[in-house]
Amino acid sequence: MTNVQLIQESTSVRAVVTDELTMTTVSALQRxxxxxLSNAKSDLVVDLEQVSTIDSKGxxxxxxxxxxxxxxQGQLRLINVPAHIFNLLKTLRLASSLNAEPASNDSEEDLERYFEQALAA
Incomplete structure (x- = not known):
């Protein structure tokens, strides 16, 4: 089951999501x-480093x-996005509109290789 830790920062809320972002977990996370975000006008930074799976609902x-x-007038930013999720977002042409930043442990070559593999599948 997905767990989320919400951390209020000066101009944003940081959501550290763990496990999966799927149909079975989205409604609880959405609430x-x-x-x-209803308590303050803030940006949302979603840390996906520990997310293993995402589906269309996520x-x-x-x-x-x-x-x-x-x-x-707020913004969403995705940080520490695992390579397989980043490349899915890139394939769907959503990576830039969702302000997705790949995990720092993935090199550009890894990301390109994963992207090419996703396109070939």
Whole structure:
């Protein structure tokens, strides 16, 4: 089951998500994020370093969060995105619009290789 730790920072809320971002976990996470962001106009930084799996519902949650924040003059940023998730976002042409930053332990060559493998699949 997905766990999320919310950390209020000076101009943003940081959400550290663990395990998976899938259909079985999205509704609980959505409630937590909505509650955290309703208390203050903030940006949202989502740390995906410990996320092993994401599906269409998880991607939908990230897009919805981005749109909600944009309507409130806030921004969404994804940090420490594992290579396989980053390349999925890149393949779907969402990496830049979701402000996704790959995990620092992935080299450019690794990311390109993963991207090419995803395109070939």
């Amino acid at each position: 937590q994020l909505r509650d955290a 991607i939908g949650l990230l897009i919805a969060a981005k749109n909600t924040l944009a309507s409130q």
